[in-house]
Amino acid sequence: MKLAKRVKTLTPSSTLAITAKAKALKAAGHDVIGLGAGEPDFNTPSFIIDAAALSMKEGETKYTPSGGLPKLKEAIIEKFKQDQDLTYTQEEIMVSSGAKHALYTIFQAILDEGDEVIVPAPYWVSYPEQIKLAGGQPVVLPAQEKNEFKITKAELSAAVTSKTKAFIINSPSNPTGGLYTKEELQTLGEVASEHDLTIISDEIYEKLVYDEAKHYSVASVSDELKKRTIIVNGVSKSHSMTGWRIGYAAGDKEVIEAMSSLASHSTSNPTTPAQYGALAAYNADESAVEEMRQAFEERLNKVYEQLLELPGVSCVKPKGAFYLFPNVKAAADAGGFATVDDWAAALLDEEKVAVVPGSGFGAHENVRLSYATSLSLLEEGLERIKRFIERTTA
Structure with missing residues (x-):
């Protein structure tokens, strides 16, 4: 069946692609740390769930x-x-x-x-x-x-x-x-x-x-x-x-x-x-929103300094959202990788840490790490990245 020209021009979402690969590895029994998430790791507040459920019961x-x-x-x-x-x-x-x-x-x-x-x-x-x-x-x-x-x-x-x-x-x-x-x-x-x-x-x-x-x-x-x-x-x-x-x-x-x-x-x-x-x-008031914001801020401030200690990595500290966008070009070059995309693929294969290559965002020297995950997983993920960089640049 012949496809329309408009869909042939589309580039698949890099965020969804890396998430899918990480999930497949995890399903196969690998200990994967996914830092590609584009969504909060908190559940929807219960009062919102209750309101939606009530609306359905009332015929809405x-x-x-x-x-x-x-x-x-x-x-x-x-x-x-x-x-x-x-x-x-x-x-x-x-x-x-x-x-x-x-x-x-x-x-x-x-x-x-x-x-x-x-x-x-x-x-x-x-x-x-x-x-x-x-x-x-x-x-x-x-x-x-x-x-x-x-x-x-x-x-x-x-x-x-x-x-x-x-x-x-x-x-x-x-x-x-x-x-x-x-x-x-x-x-x-x-x-x-x-x-x-x-x-x-x-x-x-x-x-x-x-x-x-x-x-x-x-x-x-x-x-x-x-x-x-x-x-x-x-x-x-x-x-x-x-x-x-x-x-x-x-x-x-x-x-x-x-x-x-x-x-x-x-x-x-x-x-x-x-x-x-x-x-x-x-x-409602914004207490649930503020609780989540504070958790993200705590994670950011704790892992940002750890990120800066990685060899060949630099990063502008973000002021919002829940992503870090470090420049890893020096680390990739020192490790002999042709591109940052190759570096990220090897990181997932060898250390089972999923980050999103910056090429999907129009920035070929960077990767995106989401801190919309637990602090313990973030810290472990950065330790694995450090180990990967040290091994590939030795």
């Missing part, structure tokens, strides 16, 4: 509006007001089947064939693929490690062409954990205003920031930037609800209406009981 198992439950939209509106002093209406909110679906639908709604979207690298693996599926052209803009993997106004300006339609901001970042300051967002916003660009602001990790850092949304910088920004967020990371698949987008009414129309012909609506779970999450 039918269709909802394609753009989401009105009362969940109201809870999201209140969250924006409380967290960022941003005001939205229900017509400016769309609830989606995960933040990934919100992003996919944005690109389908705003891109025509050949439109360019600037994607700062390192990037989340699905951005370029979703842009291509919408007929757009991802323009990868490498960010400098010395600048904490954040692009500058000058770099963004230089990447803009007559075909540029939008650019992406992911703060805190997957995979780097980088966090833009309010002043940095303002300067990037100036480029958007000058060239009439849409800003797609992926804020899924906003609740997971450390060392007294603060998350800012580019939409909160000014009313003008709010008008040209589409925020993407969800409960997957903040409330450990990855499998529930509830995300949302907030922005221009016309775009949101188009996205909801697209969703009506694809998903019909986000899963109804999951929406009630998300409603409970946003109607």
Whole structure:
């Protein structure tokens, strides 16, 4: 059977691939430490599970509006007001089947064939693929490690062409954990205003920031930037609800209406009981969120110094999310590996430690390690990596 050209251009997710290989090794009886996880290792808080179960018992198992439950939209509106002093209406909110679906639908709604979207690298693996599926052209803009993997106004300006339609901001970042300051967002916003660009602001990790850092949304910088920004967020990371698949987008009414129309012909609506779970999450205080954030911060601060002791490894300390993104090029070169991908593959084969090669994120000298796992496993994983480096470079 002949496949459509659009799917032949797709690159498989490197995160899912490494996770699948690690699971296969573990199933075969190997003692594998998986540091590739893109989800919290905590279970969803019980009050959220209970709320979803109760909704089903009360008959809330039918269709909802394609753009989401009105009362969940109201809870999201209140969250924006409380967290960022941003005001939205229900017509400016769309609830989606995960933040990934919100992003996919944005690109389908705003891109025509050949439109360019600037994607700062390192990037989340699905951005370029979703842009291509919408007929757009991802323009990868490498960010400098010395600048904490954040692009500058000058770099963004230089990447803009007559075909540029939008650019992406992911703060805190997957995979780097980088966090833009309010002043940095303002300067990037100036480029958007000058060239009439849409800003797609992926804020899924906003609740997971450390060392007294603060998350800012580019939409909160000014009313003008709010008008040209589409925020993407969800409960997957903040409330450990990855499998529930509830995300949302907030922005221009016309775009949101188009996205909801697209969703009506694809998903019909986000899963109804999951929406009630998300409603409970946003109607509660953030004690469960804070407990998880503190655990991640403790892990980060304990293992970061251990990571820096590894020969041939350097790492910018992340300010958010739950990933470390060390540069291991020197260690790979010293070990005689042609690429960091080869180094990571050998690490999994020989020491049974799974990390995600940075090539999937547009950064060929780095690997991604998730600290969304227990501290004991993290420490053991780093000990194995140290042993691997010492053996291969001896």
